[in-house]
Amino acid sequence: MFELNKRTNLLTSPEKNHLLEDRAEANMFREFFPYDEIPRVAFNDVHVPMTMQEKIYITDTTFRDGQQSRAPYTTEQIVDIYKMLHRLSGPNGIVQQSEFFLYSEKDRQAVYKCRELGYEFPQITSWIRASEKDFQLVKDMEINETGILVSCSDYHIFHKLHMKRSEAIEHYTKIVKQCIDKGIIPRCHFEDITRADIYKFVVPFARELMRISEETKMPIKIRACDTMGYGVSYPGAMIPRSVPGIMYALHQYAGVPHEWIEWHGHNDFYRAVANSTTAWLYGCNSVNCSLFGIGERTGNTPLEAMVMEYAQLKGTLDGMDTTVITELAEYFENVIGEKIPERTPFVGKNFNVTRAGIHADGLLKNEEIYNIFDTEKLLNRPVRVSISNTSGLAGIAHWINSNPDCSELKGIDKNDPLCISIKDWVDTQYEDGRTTVMSDEELEEYINHYLAQK
Known part of the structure; x- marks a missing residue:
């Protein structure tokens, strides 16, 4: 049995084939992640089409994930960096957004001072815990979009949240609706997506979010978070580790518009840049990065690397001022005291020596x-x-x-x-x-x- 897909105008397998499986026990995907051995990459030779969008963007998490692995930046430092990100972004706003914490008075002052600059880009967004108190804080500060953590692997659902899959979806959708009720665009951070059950949890959950979006007429963005750096870009690799497969599933089976899909990668297996570029190639609108890759554990996708990837894919910088990258590196070393390894591409002391x-x-x-x-x-x-x-x-x-x-x-x-x-x-x-x-x-x-x- 086939049905006409309204997005592609092609006969396809009906989306209802991908239904929530409310398991009694967690699926740890031990065939991929034995834990006492190196994780495995398996192939089923399923290939999905490249669908790179006409407009692609970079988003910044220097002030959020970038502050989770080092001493917090001062308010003055955040403002200085934000000014340089604005100049780097250029007139077309390629560095489209920057996310901020809101918990401390220092964080909130940084938001106020950055907002006073009047820049269109990077747009100021936030990251909060999934609580009514935090939603009110976002509303009070008149921030239009916020990230919300919605962990999607059984590692988190069963062992951290102590819920069943259906209970997690009910909990998450309630939070999303609360966010929408306050007029805030929710950006759902699908934590640990590269260890999640893509067809039996991620797709049904994302499809439910798209139903809520259609009902409320409010965009609901999805950030696919490769929290542990397990994603791979290899053609024909199996999900949940396949970056192309995840991008395809979110758009084709869950119905998420390309412009609402974002990728957030970590570098545990040296794949952050390759995976982020692959996400772009397979339909992701934005890749989330931090300056110089500073972030949790091995770090995030380096923002400066994706500037160069953008130029190579698009054949143009689209107005981005790459000389600012050197200014940022000098600022981090001379003002903040962050030591950048000498052989780091584009910014290390010896990268072109x-x-x-x-x-x-x-x-x-x-x-x-x-x-x-x-x-x-x-x-x-x-x-x-x-x-x-x-x-x-x-x-x-x-x-x-x-x-x-x-x-x-x-x-x-x-x-x-x-x-x-x-x-x-x-x-x-x-x-x-x-x-x-x-x-x-x-x-x-x-x-x-x-x-x-x-």
Whole structure:
């Protein structure tokens, strides 16, 4: 038996095939998650179509999930970061939303001060506990949208909430209706979706939310949360771990409009960026990120990474100002005191620094040979080399030519006597047992001494 799907105008299996299964015991999907072994990825070779939307967005959780793994930001720091997110977002508001805690006076003051700036983007949203008191707080602060935690795996339903599946849905829908009654758009955070029963809980629950939405004429957004980082992007992988499968199920079987679907990933298995990009490719409207990936445990999807993914997929930055990424990194390190690992893409101290002499020689001949893009133009980060025993004359010449403090020597050739003198000195350092790279200060001091002797 088939029926006409009103969204696709195609004959499909009726949605009522995906009914709630009100189990007596939790389904822990032990075939995927044995716990005393590494989780498994299984394949059934079911492929779903890519359906990337014309408009896709980034949302920010720096002030929510990003504050759950470090010391809280001050109100002033939140405002400063929010201003930079606005500039990064650009005139088209690609960084569309930023979510805030509301529990402390500091958090609420940050919301007030950010709102006073009058920015359209990022839109200010909140994250609250599912309680009447918290809803009233959102209403009092005149915030139009809030996230609500609705855990959807049996790990949470049975072992944290101590409910049956039907009881969880009844509890969640009651909360959602309370939110709507106060005129607030609910964003339901489907926690732990990559360990959930997609067809026998997630789809029936999401379909019920869509029924409530149609009845109340209020959007109900769904954030698919890969809470433990189990999601995979592999074609033909089985749910619940398949990101394409989850996106397809939410839209095709539960009827959630693409523009109401959001992905929130964690990096426990190094897949946060790949999974977020895959969610976009398979119909998700927004991916939720935090700056530099700072978040619970291994962190969230890095926001700056998704800016670059956006540009690669769309062929344009759509007005985003990527030089702000460097400003944010400097702010985090110099003002907040957050140490960014030196090799972190786009923002680490050494992300576009080479130590290999043969690479430095290539950089001198043509920067594009060993630089990923024009990092000086796009990130205000000119390509650099560090000097060690492997840098060679080419590396030393490039270091001098790219160092703004050596501007009077710009254009120096690798065979210049100064470069040869520096190389001899560096080689002696390492022959005597040195193991660390030469610092900029050491090299500048040597150059100043050399020039003074001439």
